[in-house]
Amino acid sequence: MKSTRCLSAIALSLALALPAGADDLNTTLPSLPDLGASSQEGLTGAQERQIGESAMREIRRSGELLDDAQVQAYVNALGSKLVDASGSDIQFTFFPVDNKQVNAFSIPGGYVGVNTGLIVMAQHESELAAVLSHEIAHNTQHHLARMVEGLRFTPWMMLASLGLAILAARAGNGDAGMAAVATGQGLAIQKQLDFTYAFEQEADRIGMQTLTKSGFDPAAMPTFFERLQKSNRLFESNAPEFLRTHPVTYKRIADAEARLKDRAYKQYPDSADFLFMRERARVLQGQAKELVEYYQKSLIEKRYTNLPAHLYGLALAQLQAHQLAEAEKSLASAKQAFGAKHSHPALESLTGDIQLAEGKSQDAVATYAKAVRQFPDKTSLRYGQLDAMLSAGQAPEALKLVQEYEVSYPSDALFYQRESRIQEKLGKQAEKHKAQAEYYARLNENGAAIEQLQLAKSQPGGDFYLMSGIEARLRELEAQNKLDNENKPKL
Numbered sequence: 001m002k003s004t005r006c007l008s009a010i011a012l013s014l015a016l017a018l019p020a021g022a023d024d025l026n027t028t029l030p031s032l033p034d035l036g037a038s039s040q041e042g043l044t045g046a047q048e049r050q051i052g053e054s055a056m057r058e059i060r061r062s063g064e065l066l067d068d069a070q071v072q073a074y075v076n077a078l079g080s081k082l083v084d085a086s087g088s089d090i091q092f093t094f095f096p097v098d099n100k101q102v103n104a105f106s107i108p109g110g111y112v113g114v115n116t117g118l119i120v121m122a123q124h125e126s127e128l129a130a131v132l133s134h135e136i137a138h139n140t141q142h143h144l145a146r147m148v149e150g151l152r153f154t155p156w157m158m159l160a161s162l163g164l165a166i167l168a169a170r171a172g173n174g175d176a177g178m179a180a181v182a183t184g185q186g187l188a189i190q191k192q193l194d195f196t197y198a199f200e201q202e203a204d205r206i207g208m209q210t211l212t213k214s215g216f217d218p219a220a221m222p223t224f225f226e227r228l229q230k231s232n233r234l235f236e237s238n239a240p241e242f243l244r245t246h247p248v249t250y251k252r253i254a255d256a257e258a259r260l261k262d263r264a265y266k267q268y269p270d271s272a273d274f275l276f277m278r279e280r281a282r283v284l285q286g287q288a289k290e291l292v293e294y295y296q297k298s299l300i301e302k303r304y305t306n307l308p309a310h311l312y313g314l315a316l317a318q319l320q321a322h323q324l325a326e327a328e329k330s331l332a333s334a335k336q337a338f339g340a341k342h343s344h345p346a347l348e349s350l351t352g353d354i355q356l357a358e359g360k361s362q363d364a365v366a367t368y369a370k371a372v373r374q375f376p377d378k379t380s381l382r383y384g385q386l387d388a389m390l391s392a393g394q395a396p397e398a399l400k401l402v403q404e405y406e407v408s409y410p411s412d413a414l415f416y417q418r419e420s421r422i423q424e425k426l427g428k429q430a431e432k433h434k435a436q437a438e439y440y441a442r443l444n445e446n447g448a449a450i451e452q453l454q455l456a457k458s459q460p461g462g463d464f465y466l467m468s469g470i471e472a473r474l475r476e477l478e479a480q481n482k483l484d485n486e487n488k489p490k491l
């Protein structure tokens with residue numbers, strides 16, 4: 001953000017530009033303007049990536065990201081499965097946003113945000129996959145790049161402000177504000193909306209192909225739209241976020257349904273990951289005590305879709321409400337309902353977390369160590385394991401382990417975040433700042449990374465090898481920063 005003045009001058013235009021770029025699951029209008037080939041004259045792939053990184057930095061700073069490794073890992077795994085099926089070679093990042101509004105949005109460069117409200121509202125995994133596929137298509141079809149051409153804005157104006165505009169749209173009643181701005185501009189933006197509708201239609205069509213290829217139910221797309229529309233009619237004052245900006249049209253639903261003609265009936269079972277993570281999202285976005293009541297009441301009335309996941313949600317809500325003995329009991333029932341023979345990482349992780357809350361940190365270490373062996377591909381269990389070791393006063397062992405994990409998962413920022421905490425516990429200030437720098441570097445926060453390395457450098461008593469390592473890394477990041485700035489055209 002170089003110039004505030006410049007930003008405010010174009011803020012209005014950006015708010016208008018947003019609907020297609022950072023998508024609300026908008027609608028289609030009947031007319032389909034000629035979009036031309038998937039031209040990217042307005043933005044190169046590298047520029048799209050930089051827009052995405054810049055917007056991500058702002059979203060991260062806003063504190064709206066859901067800080068939960070398990071839900072994050074789940075949306076990424078689901079998203080990756082869909083990206084593989086789509087055949088795209090863009091490197092995607094999916095991230096959960098702590099927001100009850102039913103919405104998802106796409107940012108150029110392969111970033112897709114998913115509100116917890118959307119995860120909670122999805123009746124089946126295919127519905128969540130349908131929205132993600134739609135968002136992936138916005139990215140792979142370079143809709144923002146194509147819109148930028150139509151708008152005749154320089155891409156760098158978008159780059160500077162996309163993140164801010166997203167935040168403005170998300171803050172408080174911002175979504176309503178967005179709609180008001182859009183309406184106020186009337187005809188002036190009609191051309192742009194035409195683009196938007198065409199993009200929506202294209203994202204629906206390509207998204208449904210992705211759904212089919214990845215083994216999800218393509219019918220989930222129209223089903224989900226239809227349900228949203230119904231809920232909109234029933235609860236007009238509390239309509240899902242994306243219906244407010246542009247209503248889902250019957251045409252859009254009909255188009256999606258038409259693509260399903262002559263399809264043989266098939267069952268699409270939900271994964272256990274989806275069932276557990278949906279409850280996790282529900283608890284993390286809500287109020288613990290209210291949720292305990294909600295789960296207990298629906299348990300009595302037998303209003304639940306999956307008993308183990310429902311009991312897991314109850315146990316998690318009880319843990320959040322500090323009802324530890326009850327949480328333990330509910331979790332035991334969840335495990336029993338899930339089946340004694342096999343467990344699930346979410347159940348094991350919750351076992352460890354309840355033990356930690358009870359002050360049984362040694363037990364938690366053992367629980368997590370066992371779970372890591374049982375589910376070696378779930379990195380979130382490894383974070384839990386390190387956190388438990390730190391609580392149990394095993395900082396030296398935790399340091400050894402985290403450094404092994406950093407070698408195995410070199411691009412994973414969260415291991416460096418853990419290392420920084422461990423180094424602090426061990427009283428190693430220079431190492432602490434160095435690890436924190438590596439954490440920031442992996443989030444494309446080079447400025448913050450350089451700051452941390454300078455702090456690391458200024459610590460007294462560091463040995464020669466450590467200090468020359470810090471020096472070398474500092475030079476590397478500074479050179480990279482310089483290069484990035486040089487490549488950035490002036491606004």
Ligand SMILES: [Zn+2]
Nearest residue numbers: 023024025026
């Ligand atoms: Zn869309």
